[in-house]
Amino acid sequence: MKTTVGLLLLLLTVYYCAAAPQQLLLISPGQCCSRFFTGRIPQKKIVSVIMTHSACLEKAFVIGTASGKHICVSQSVTWAQEAFASITDLQNDDE
Secondary structure, three states: OHHHHHHHHHHHHHHHHHHHHHHOOEOOOOOOOOOOOOOOOOHHHEEEEEEOOOOOOOOEEEEEEOOOOEEEEEOOOHHHHHHHHHHHHHHHHHO
């Protein structure tokens, strides 16, 4: 019985570790956006784009800038979607 439980815990740990890199693009449910930036951020100033958790009321991207700011932008904004896709593609190319 102890062996079965130990093996199950080991398998769950391996599964979690394998799935972890994909989860890096999501923010935990405690960090949702309530106010949104309505302007446009130049692509050259964007260093990261993270999708808010699906449990958040409003779907958003949190955009990190070169100056260290984190700005919430609605997921319905086209340029933010393109920035997210661009960052995601760059991360996939690095793997």
